[in-house]
Amino acid sequence: MKTADPELLRAINRLNVLDTIRRRGPISRVEISERTELSTTTVSAITGSLLDDGLILTRHEGDIRNEAVRGRPRVMLEVNPDAARVVGAKIAASRMVFVVTNFRGDVLSTLTLPIRIDRQPIAVIADLVEDGVRRCVVDAGLSLEDVDSVCLGLPGVIEHRTGHIRSSPIFREINIDFAAEMSARLSTPTIVESDAHAITLGHHWFGKARDLQDMVLISLEQTLGLGVLHGNRLFRGAGGLSHNLGDLVLGTGPQGIVRLSSQAGESAILGEQQTDGRFAEAVRLGRGMTHVQALIQADDDRLIGAAVRAGEAVGLTIANIVTLFAPPRVILVGSSLALGEPFLNSLRDAYALAIPPSLRGVSELVFDDSTDDFWAQGAAAVALYELYESPWSTTGPAL
Amino acid sequence: MKTADPELLRAINRLNVLDTIRRRGPISRVEISERTELSTTTVSAITGSLLDDGLILTRHEGDIRNEAVRGRPRVMLEVNPDAARVVGAKIAASRMVFVVTNFRGDVLSTLTLPIRIDRQPIAVIADLVEDGVRRCVVDAGLSLEDVDSVCLGLPGVIEHRTGHIRSSPIFREINIDFAAEMSARLSTPTIVESDAHAITLGHHWFGKARDLQDMVLISLEQTLGLGVLHGNRLFRGAGGLSHNLGDLVLGTGPQGIVRLSSQAGESAILGEQQTDGRFAEAVRLGRGMTHVQALIQADDDRLIGAAVRAGEAVGLTIANIVTLFAPPRVILVGSSLALGEPFLNSLRDAYALAIPPSLRGVSELVFDDSTDDFWAQGAAAVALYELYESPWSTTGPAL
DNA sequence: CTATTTAATTCGAGGTGCAAATTAAATCCG
DNA sequence: CGGATTTAATTTGCACCTCGAATTAAATAG
Numbered sequence: 001m002k003t004a005d006p007e008l009l010r011a012i013n014r015l016n017v018l019d020t021i022r023r024r025g026p027i028s029r030v031e032i033s034e035r036t037e038l039s040t041t042t043v044s045a046i047t048g049s050l051l052d053d054g055l056i057l058t059r060h061e062g063d064i065r066n067e068a069v070r071g072r073p074r075v076m077l078e079v080n081p082d083a084a085r086v087v088g089a090k091i092a093a094s095r096m097v098f099v100v101t102n103f104r105g106d107v108l109s110t111l112t113l114p115i116r117i118d119r120q121p122i123a124v125i126a127d128l129v130e131d132g133v134r135r136c137v138v139d140a141g142l143s144l145e146d147v148d149s150v151c152l153g154l155p156g157v158i159e160h161r162t163g164h165i166r167s168s169p170i171f172r173e174i175n176i177d178f179a180a181e182m183s184a185r186l187s188t189p190t191i192v193e194s195d196a197h198a199i200t201l202g203h204h205w206f207g208k209a210r211d212l213q214d215m216v217l218i219s220l221e222q223t224l225g226l227g228v229l230h231g232n233r234l235f236r237g238a239g240g241l242s243h244n245l246g247d248l249v250l251g252t253g254p255q256g257i258v259r260l261s262s263q264a265g266e267s268a269i270l271g272e273q274q275t276d277g278r279f280a281e282a283v284r285l286g287r288g289m290t291h292v293q294a295l296i297q298a299d300d301d302r303l304i305g306a307a308v309r310a311g312e313a314v315g316l317t318i319a320n321i322v323t324l325f326a327p328p329r330v331i332l333v334g335s336s337l338a339l340g341e342p343f344l345n346s347l348r349d350a351y352a353l354a355i356p357p358s359l360r361g362v363s364e365l366v367f368d369d370s371t372d373d374f375w376a377q378g379a380a381a382v383a384l385y386e387l388y389e390s391p392w393s394t395t396g397p398a399l
Numbered sequence: 400m401k402t403a404d405p406e407l408l409r410a411i412n413r414l415n416v417l418d419t420i421r422r423r424g425p426i427s428r429v430e431i432s433e434r435t436e437l438s439t440t441t442v443s444a445i446t447g448s449l450l451d452d453g454l455i456l457t458r459h460e461g462d463i464r465n466e467a468v469r470g471r472p473r474v475m476l477e478v479n480p481d482a483a484r485v486v487g488a489k490i491a492a493s494r495m496v497f498v499v500t501n502f503r504g505d506v507l508s509t510l511t512l513p514i515r516i517d518r519q520p521i522a523v524i525a526d527l528v529e530d531g532v533r534r535c536v537v538d539a540g541l542s543l544e545d546v547d548s549v550c551l552g553l554p555g556v557i558e559h560r561t562g563h564i565r566s567s568p569i570f571r572e573i574n575i576d577f578a579a580e581m582s583a584r585l586s587t588p589t590i591v592e593s594d595a596h597a598i599t600l601g602h603h604w605f606g607k608a609r610d611l612q613d614m615v616l617i618s619l620e621q622t623l624g625l626g627v628l629h630g631n632r633l634f635r636g637a638g639g640l641s642h643n644l645g646d647l648v649l650g651t652g653p654q655g656i657v658r659l660s661s662q663a664g665e666s667a668i669l670g671e672q673q674t675d676g677r678f679a680e681a682v683r684l685g686r687g688m689t690h691v692q693a694l695i696q697a698d699d700d701r702l703i704g705a706a707v708r709a710g711e712a713v714g715l716t717i718a719n720i721v722t723l724f725a726p727p728r729v730i731l732v733g734s735s736l737a738l739g740e741p742f743l744n745s746l747r748d749a750y751a752l753a754i755p756p757s758l759r760g761v762s763e764l765v766f767d768d769s770t771d772d773f774w775a776q777g778a779a780a781v782a783l784y785e786l787y788e789s790p791w792s793t794t795g796p797a798l
Numbered sequence: 799c800t801a802t803t804t805a806a807t808t809c810g811a812g813g814t815g816c817a818a819a820t821t822a823a824a825t826c827c828g
Numbered sequence: 829c830g831g832a833t834t835t836a837a838t839t840t841g842c843a844c845c846t847c848g849a850a851t852t853a854a855a856t857a858g
Contacts, residue, residue, distance in 0.1 A: 004411040071835025072823040247755035251650025356646035470804025471854040
């Protein structure tokens with residue numbers, strides 16, 4: 001257990017203040033004091049240091065209160081967008097998406113590389129990622145030296161603390177210290193994180209869970225991932241592992257163990273159509289899901305069946321997750337949502353059937369069809385969060 | 400988010416020191432300083448205040464180091480057993496077990512009431528519990544005024560923070576504020592907690608998880624419960640709910656949703672034999688499981704079948720839980736362990752089959768056949784934990 | 799009986815948050 | 829137009845926390 005000293009206090013309260021400034025847009029010191037329950041004295045001290053460090057800015061307008069109030073006007077504070085820049089990336093089997101954002105999380109540039117990196121040697125993947133980061137940074141009119149941190153979100157089981165990849169569908173190798181590898185190549189601190197965790201934090205920062213302290217996110221992509229937000233923090237299992245939902249067992253069938261991935265994984269659904277040449281080509285290019293969408297709308301029975309089965313499996317799984325975590329909201333994201341109504345309806349039905357009566361109504365299901373950019377932005381949020389937490393100033397006296 | 404002030408610091412470090420004294424038995428200040436990474440100055444201050452409050456004692460012997468060391472001898476510190484007394488209880492459908500413990504968690508007296516309270520009106524149950532607490536306290540040679548806190552562990556979904564019972568197999572009513580009811584009756588602060596959580600904390604305090612910061616416990620009783628220890632703290636889901644594993648869905652069968660409780664719940668197994676009169680009587684008295692044990696050893700095929708099915712279902716579920724939490728250890732407790740080899744073997748086999756390869760070996764399964772006393776002792780640990788956390792002294796200066 | 803060694807406490811410095819007093823910057827109104 | 833009023837933000841003074849260095853306490857070695 002980490003020992004508690006006065007500086008820890010400051011760190012906690014500082015993060016708290018900075019986060020409320022970020023969340024509540026331009027906000028005055030008095031209001032920060034009310035929200036955080038810190039005294040105005042302390043808020044003044046902290047905001048003063050944040051101003052000194054250039055992390056926030058003052059603005060002498062924008063007070064929304066009833067116009068023409070008496071008294072000294074409030075000075076509004078907001079995050080300084082230019083205090084830092086980070087790169088966030090989503091690395092998937094068939095594409096990589098990069099974004100550069102400022103300190104506020106605003107996207108400065110994006111870059112999508114529709115490349116299949118599936119099972120390439122690690123050196124090749126690292127080359128491509130490095131290239132993507134560099135190009136996206138240049139697109140933003142910046143140089144790598146201007147970038148404070150990079151976060152790569154990728155599917156699989158990732159040990160956040162060390163940056164080790166325990167298993168991932170896009171790597172042949174196992175137990176790779178990808179974070180170290182990329183940090184060296186980019187000569188910039190690089191974080192490796194599960195893509196599901198990244199988008200979970202993204203939703204908490206500027207998505208569909210901004211208002212919540214607890215929630216669960218389920219990502220339905222090539223890999224089925226889980227992100228749990230608990231008390232405003234990512235729940236990273238014991239040892240900082242991420243969760244791989246696809247490994248969950250749904251039951252036993254005639255062929256033995258039935259795992260979720262075999263019912264609802266991208267390949268399980270797409271596999272239904274491997275015979276079709278044009279289709280196989282689309283899959284190879286990572287367009288499988290959009291292609292499937294078209295086929296489903298054309299009433300392809302086999303595919304609709306697969307979608308329904310997948311929806312049922314996911315619905316049951318969500319019910320189980322809700323049974324365990326009882327979150328107020330469950331957010332579903334990922335390419336499989338493109339399967340459309342057959343999938344979503346059977347998912348909803350299965351969920352409604354499987355959720356225990358005592359928990360009926362505690363969790364709301366939210367479907368989120370954000371683009372890949374948002375995933376990358378979530379990765380950026382992971383990088384930003386660590387910057388927000390890190391001590392900036394020399395911790396010296398306020399002068 | 401709670402605002403951080405200097406007193407919070409003290410509270411954290413104080414708890415930290417007190418806990419290492421409790422865990423590491425008689426221990427010197429220097430050693431505490433090493434373990435907690437607090438300076439000897441701070442340790443001295445804190446232990447001084449703990450001594451003033453009478454929570455710990457000094458002992459001028461017991462230094463295990465190489466005999467005949469030079470220098471001033473270390474003064475050993477240990478928890479003062481008599482600093483407080485608490486009552487812990489396990490309330491089950493067919494019996495209630497009470498223990499009175501001292502501040503160290505040592506059992507001073509126990510009381511078992513083999514009463515079936517299943518579905519009695521709340522007033523009746525409250526009467527019985529009150530009676531049991533009072534009698535057990537008297538047995539310990541104490542009076543209720545000597546008791547600082549009571550914790551009742553019972554099956555079901557309990558909201559720890561408020562003491563509300565959301566659902567429990569032993570209550571007809573729902574959403575009861577049982578904690579308030581019992582606090583009033585006993586005029587002693589009373590905590591209501593899920594029995595699974597209680598024994599989880601018990602194992603962390605003085606059981607099979609003393610050495611771990613993270614672990615998962617699965618309780619197989621009338622109700623199937625879950626306890627998750629995460630970073631030395633009980634993980635209480637969003638909103639402080641406890642987990643009801645029995646509601647987990649295993650899959651869909653011909654009759655629709657198949658829940659774990661229908662495969663592995665006590666009644667699911669015992670139900671196999673409801674026709675037998677003597678057996679039904681045993682079940683009614685809460686001796687079902689021991690009776691079953693005898694029958695299984697006599698090669699009762701129907702029951703062995705039920706045990707095997709239950710073991711499979713539990714094994715799969717554990718694999719899923721491990722997939723989600725990846726704890727270093729899983730502890731299994733509860734009356735169903737009495738089913739013996741047919742159950743345990745099929746459980747182990749199913750687990751081995753269902754655990755994803757990437758997680759093979761991360762979790763060790765531990766079977767714990769502690770008596771009901773230990774459950775009650777776990778409830779006492781919950782009560783003690785809150786006492787340990789609470790500010791004792793007037794928080795004033797050290798004088 | 800003194801030197802040495804190790805444990806524990808005391809002392810002073812530096813950090814932190816808070817309440818009360820003070821200063822700053824606007825509006826109100828005679 | 830200028831003092832009274834009102835509200836925001838900072839300054840001041842104090843209590844608390846932790847820590848390193850110096851000091852005191854309590855044993856052994858010789």
